[in-house]
Amino acid sequence: MDNQSTMASQNDARQFKFCQNCGAKIDANAVICPHCGVALPAFTPASSVPATANGKEGSYWWSVLGFFIPVAGLVLYIVWRTSEPKSANAAGLGALIHVVLWTAIIAFFFTLAVMTA
Numbered sequence: 001m002d003n004q005s006t007m008a009s010q011n012d013a014r015q016f017k018f019c020q021n022c023g024a025k026i027d028a029n030a031v032i033c034p035h036c037g038v039a040l041p042a043f044t045p046a047s048s049v050p051a052t053a054n055g056k057e058g059s060y061w062w063s064v065l066g067f068f069i070p071v072a073g074l075v076l077y078i079v080w081r082t083s084e085p086k087s088a089n090a091a092g093l094g095a096l097i098h099v100v101l102w103t104a105i106i107a108f109f110f111t112l113a114v115m116t117a
Contacts, residue, residue: 015027020041022035065094066091066092066093067097074092074095076088077089077095
């Protein structure tokens with residue numbers, strides 16, 4: 001008998017889900033909660049959506065572009081910072097590295113010139 005009640009509770013869990021708004025037990029296929037009327041989000045298993053489907057992963061090529069053309073890296077960062085944050089960060093990082101590197105080189109040669117004069 002205990003085995004049957006466990007089996008019934010497992011079947012019950014497969015056929016129902018809980019509303020995220022009111023917490024009521026509802027049918028697994030429901031799109032609107034019959035208790036509170038709130039629309040339920042569509043369920044898509046994480047394994048069925050490929051990682052590249054949203055096109056928002058960054059690439060090191062944007063960093064390279066930002067390094068060699070820092071103005072382009074800055075513009076891409078400004079344009080993409082909300083829509084494609086990983087690519088925007090990569091382009092901005094390349095531009096930032098370029099600026100910091102050239103600032104350090106100029107400071108080094110300026111210091112060298114002052115010390116030898």
